[in-house]
Amino acid sequence: MTAFDREQDDTVALRMTGVTRTFGAKPGLMQKLRLAPPQPVVHALDGIDLTIERGGFVGLVGESGSGKSTLGRIAAGLLRATAGKVSVFGHDPMAGREIHRQVQLIFQDPQASLNPRIRVDRALSEAPLFHGLTKPSEVDAYVAAQMTRAGLDPAFRFRFPHQFSGGQRQRVSIARALAMQPRFLVCDESVASLDVSIQAQILNLFMSLRRELDLTYLFISHDLRVVQHVADRVVIMYLGRIVEDAPAAEFFANPNHPYTIGLLAEIPDLRQRRKVFVPVKGEIPSPIAPPPGCHYHTRCPFAFDRCRVERPALKLVAPQHLSACHLNDTLGGNPTARNKGA
């Protein structure tokens, strides 16, 4: 253990408080002179509070554009938050090599995240050598060990990424991350591009690695089934905000937020045959001009006046179960109850 390790807060892997991130071009001369309308600003993240305990496996779910990747990249130190505080093991993830090494991001598309012109052996050894995790004399064995751990035959070390199948490529990118001896893995849709049979292989790999290496996971996905299988805590995002956050079992048993309930209803299920699909009403609003109040009110079947003006706070609705819905404050209470019968 290095001095660095000892200093850090060892029980919390990730802590985000009030993290906001906006995107948008810097105003040009024309905007400054008010000759042109201001550049549109995208609120990718809007006041995120999130804490992941060490060893946790958090599934982050949300629709496309809800800010999942942005959150993941901020956690991995690849992007700076516009506002708010981020710490990973007690450090700013953008500060320094050591913390960089400890958080690793695994991307959705293994094809795109592997440099097509770099052989596996170099992909796996370059950064560890740079960070002093192995010595040039031992690098062969090191690479072989990483590959074996990720379920790849070390004999493939001289291949280029395109010489692998999709699942194998994802294993390569996992091996590349593991070679950095991380403690925290951010998986951004890491299984979304894979076939179901391959997806199962990779999910199994994640689960066994977690046990072997005592890893913390932030697992981003839009597939609730996957999250349900692997995560022990589920966080739901909608348009840059967290709307629900609960332990997995509790979450699937007692979902609270209307959006979550809608999502759960749409999960395809092998057991449901000749189902009658019900179209969800309303369009997903644009993150450029999110609706005021609760972002979900435009599609929410239970929306009432307060939802249109006031942003609901994330509140405890059960032990360890947070939800951001005004319905919890009303007398009628939790919409879950109402929905249970349906």
Place this chain on the structure above:
Amino acid sequence: MILWLIRRIAQAVLVVFAMSVVVFMGMHMIGSPADMLLAPDATQADRAQLIAELGLDRPLLEQYWRFLVSALHGDLGRSFVYNVPAVTLILQRLPATLELAFSALFLAILFGVPLGLYAGLRPDSWLGRGITTGSILGFSLPSFWVGLLLIMTFSVSLHWLPASGRGETVRVFGVNWSFLTLDGLRHMILPAINLALFKISLVIRLTRAGVREVMPLDYVRFARAKGLRPGRIVVMHILRNIMIPLVTVLGIELGSTIAFAVVTESIFSWPGAGKLILDSINALDRPVVVAYLLVVVTLFVLINLVVDILYRFLDPRVRVEAAA
């Protein structure tokens, strides 16, 4: 849009300024035009007098300053050789060059696009392969050589077309045009082909590459899945999308076509600006060279402007970004 225009023009002015400095310096370093211009029996006194008349006896900086001042007043000086305002001289000759360049461009599109389309749509047919390989030839042949071959074949041996010169012209808007008379057209064919050869190859290749790129895209497949007629697919879905790179490249190429007209013009004795500029460089006729480059750069800016506008028209994505 206005800002963009202003920026463009400012850039152009900068380019022209830099250009004129370089040309001024360069021409000064090559030699004195007096040595070129004077009759061989001219005496040293004649020489000194001429140099004084042309203002070449002054320090270079002062010469440049004088040029700059009068340029700002719209006077780019008189040609040393022709004793005519340089701009007048260029404007007299430029239409002939432009006419040639545009004809070449026209031919390039006329032949290049259909051939390229064919080669792209049927890459494995022998004709498609032939077109592709043939287009390499168009790249490889030095144009002066082709020019002479054209003359030898079509003028000298077959007597089909005239070998040189511009033929009969008609004056419209104060400018002489060849394409309005039969004789003028006949004179234009060979030089235009000569100049167009490289462009035709270029257009063929661009079109072909574009078709090959666009063809497997889902939206073309979807267009076919809609049951559209092949003609409509080619025109609306394939061509429309290829036009974007094509217009960009052709815009840039029009400039180089004007420049490369130097070669064609000297082979076909085409009385255009290319020949003039070549002679002027040889004669160190600085005002003409500077004015020519100025006019050409201005032309370039205009062409780029047109290309940008076309681009906006062709690609809605750009249009919206610009509006935002």
Place this chain on the structure above:
Amino acid sequence: MSVTSATVRPVKARAGTLRRFLRSPTAVVGLVLLTLLIFGALFAPQIAPQNPFDLRAIDVMDARLEPGSKNLAGDLTYWLGTDGQGRDLLSAILYGLRTSLTVGVGSAVIAGVLGTVLGLIAAWSGGFLDALIMRVVDLLMSLPSILIALLLLALLGKGVGNVILTLVLLEWAYYARTARGQALVEGKRDYVEAARGLGLPIRRILLRHILPNCLPPLLVIAALQVARAITLEATLSFLGLGVPVTQPSLGLLVANGFQFMLSGEYWISFFPGLTLLLAIVAINLVADRLREVLDPRSLR
């Protein structure tokens, strides 16, 4: 944990670049031709019957002899005839090829390195330096290149070195633009972010990760620019600038023979022209195929 070894995608499906290159018959023809020509150029002093640059070796009395003629002394056969100076054309072509290829390859390599470096610097630095470099590039690209070449050569004087210098000055902009554009595109790709995630320093990412991925299009441009440079040199020679007459390049041989085209002494410019043509076609064929096999899409 299972090790998936049995079912890797067979390598055959994605054969090596060279193997894939060789699958196109026209490209093979081009490659063979190019190899032959380069061989001829490299070993010109060994192969050529005469040193066409040595004035003592050539005799004006042998000027314009038909292909297959013997020289005055009868100890030398001019297989491709002689030019207006009595130079053995075969030798002149071999040496000329040397000059032309030197000009072409030399200018392309120098301009390529210079342009790529500047392009990467522009992409990497952004801001003012980027704007500055790109404006210079715009300026160069918006100038009529051949006229600038004429001016430059009039200023610098003839010579292989000066021609190369001129071409470099004109051509680097193309590489800079492509390199910058490509670097910007590549820079947005996931693998770059992945490399950042691995904590690698920016410069290393730029040079070892992004640059290799920018190279294929640059290589293709370079191959085409070699051809372009050779033709441009020929054109400049035709216009009276270019390389010295006593050390003719292919282009100059063609240009010199140009005056004999109408007089029936076709060989003086025909054979050099043919060689020039073959060389450029060969380069283009190879470049075309390179473009295909190096296309990143074929890897991705």
Place this chain on the structure above:
Amino acid sequence: MTAPLLKVENLHTRFRSEDGTLDAVRDVSFSLAPGETLGLVGESGSGKSVTGFSIMGLIDPPGEIAGGRIMFRDRDLTQLPAEEMRRLRGNRIAMVFQDPMMTLNPVLMVGTQMIEAIQAHERVGKAAARARARDALGAMGIPSPEARLDAYPHQMSGGMRQRVAIATALLNHPDLIIADEPTTALDVSIQAQILAEVQELTRKRGMALIWITHDLSVIAGIADSIAVMYAGRIVEQGDVDAVLDRTRHPYTAGLIGSLPGSAAPGSMLTQIQGTTPSLLNPPQGCAFHPRCARMTPECLRQPAPEAGADHHMVRCFNPLTGDPSQPETAA
């Protein structure tokens, strides 16, 4: 049972390339009645899309349909002249592709792309066609359809584009629609919306539907029957309940087993070892044998399709019993 609308018999589609000949689809047969929904399932590269394109007549050189028949009503589509095939395409048979971002031409307005689809098959005035296009958009649940007609694709979200594509495919009320993973790239909520709309059309108009996917659970909800493809062949085929509840092919069983929803959270998922074989040189015999736990020496030969009860076909020498009470898997 009504007369089949579409009957595919022993379809064989292949691609020739520098690397060799690739049999993307071999010996594929199935039939489809009006109003019926067939789910075509399989891993990436198993030949699902190629099957769809073969029916559409959209196989381009170097690809070709090397054998078999595609009977649509009473006509063999493989023999149809190009012009007649064109008139069927988009009119009687329509197709929607996977990637919503790419199916629409970026430089043409949505309206233009829809109107041309109508005018390719019918002599309709522009205004009338436009009105139809607008209605079709509205039916897909797109707000302010009139304005959307003048939008460019890039001005729309992915879900909206995909709905435009589906609306376009449905414009001429086709008898058959082939949906090639049209919802894979979309969020669940939008997926449900699209499924709802497609479902309504099959119900109301008697439109037949081929839904292509790699995810069994998606089609469990809408399909009447399922065909599972592996390496270009259909390995199991039958009624949705039969295939899912009385699974007989080890591969199908593997697919079901690897779905996260089917195992207890946190437990290891049953997985199929290895990866999809290359079709350029597929394994000898049953293409699945290298990954199959039930492999026997016999499997080095190609198994013949074996029809069981209620047309439940399987192509396997060692099929599972099909008894739901004893779940057997490939691992």
Place this chain on the structure above:
Amino acid sequence: EDLTIGFADPVSSIDPQLNNHAGDHSVSQHFWPTIVGQRTEGGLIPGLAAEWKNTDPTTWEFKLRDNAVWTDGTPVTADDVAFSYQRALDVPGSVASFKSFLRTVDKVEVKDPHTVVITTKAPDPILPINLSSIYIVSKHVGETATTDDYNSGKAMVTSGPYAFVSYTPGDRIEMKRDDNYWGDKQVWDKVSYRYIANPAARTAALLSGDVDVIDKVSVSDIKTLEDNNKVKVWSYPGLRVLILQPSFNPEPNKFITDNAGKPLDKNPLLDVKVRQALNMAINREAVVDRVMRGGATVATQWMPADTFGYDPDHAEIAFDPDGAKKLLSDAGYPEGFKLTMHVPGDRYPLAPETAQAIAQFWSRIGVQTQVEVVPFSVYSGAANKNEYAMSMIGWGNGTAEGTYAMTSILATNDKEKGLGASNWGRYSNPKLDEALAAASSEFDDAKREAIIKDAVKVVMDDVGIIPLFHYKNIWASRPDLKVVPYNSDRTEAMQVSKAE
């Protein structure tokens, strides 16, 4: 009947007094009279002046004919002549002025409307020859006209065999016969005078029937054209000579080095033996035959045979490489030395090719010669400063008599007197300077010719210049036309007639 001529020399303007350029001259000949005419065959002929005489060594009286009229109907008078000579001196924008032709003129007086009296500063026997190069424009139009007015046609009130129709700069001049012309009536109704710079293009234009006559036929095409029965070649000895000028600069010159490349501390060219060696090493016949393909005649002095001042005693320079080698070693250069010869690439036909052939010959006697071809724009400046070791000049002896070249290329360079302007090698020989001075004031033609012939001997014994060959003037035409030389190498419609 119409005639189309394709000509080679560029025209800078159709203002006849702007520039003393070959192309301008050719054009002006059609439109403008001169006071005295000149013909290649037969020297001076009457022009506007039917007769002229010296009243004393410095006074000339010209009697103008009275039937000459301008195209606007006004008669041509002595005022026009006086005006024209004045204008020729100070026409604005001239870069190659006609001044030198009037260098000796002191004043021009109008005695009566048809008599002009010209006084010279010193006796000038060749004044009429010089005046034959200056065109007379009309005073009443010319007084207010600028060069632009001539170019636009506004001031083209002419009095020549042809009248102006149109001028397209860089392309062509159209003209029609002037029926009021006082001289011989012309054959052609209309003449189209087209500028075709490239020699191959000219030949092609003739072969394709675009034009009827071309001038300055490329020597490489002569044979083809001669063999072609659809065209006819007209080739005549010309007055332009191609000469090498060795540098007489005593300073070390970077273009003359020893065989190792070190500059020699003494210029070997100062040694007459070396010059003789170089002169003898050249096989002029071979050059004329192989390089010039018969388009030239061997030059042994600066004037061709049968011209005023040609010395038949110097009709031969022996080709003797062995003798040359011996001379070299006598001079102290048994191993030879290295020399770079400069030649303009865009000025004299086949000059680079000729230079290379010479270089071959010199290299064989041990003088390893490099040829550097440079654009004339660069060449002229450097040559003028005597920077080159060996330069080449093509000299047009337009006046067809020997002193013209002597004044410009042989006389000791003297800025004050305007002598030796093109003496690029700075050759200086007092004997020649004396001869030139004597000839310049000698009115007796026979005596003058003798002086010039002596000068030839002086220069050629001294090898002050190395003459190479005289260019022939070559035209080609349709077979039914006849082209005769008229005024040196000028090309005019008047030269072309129908063949019987």
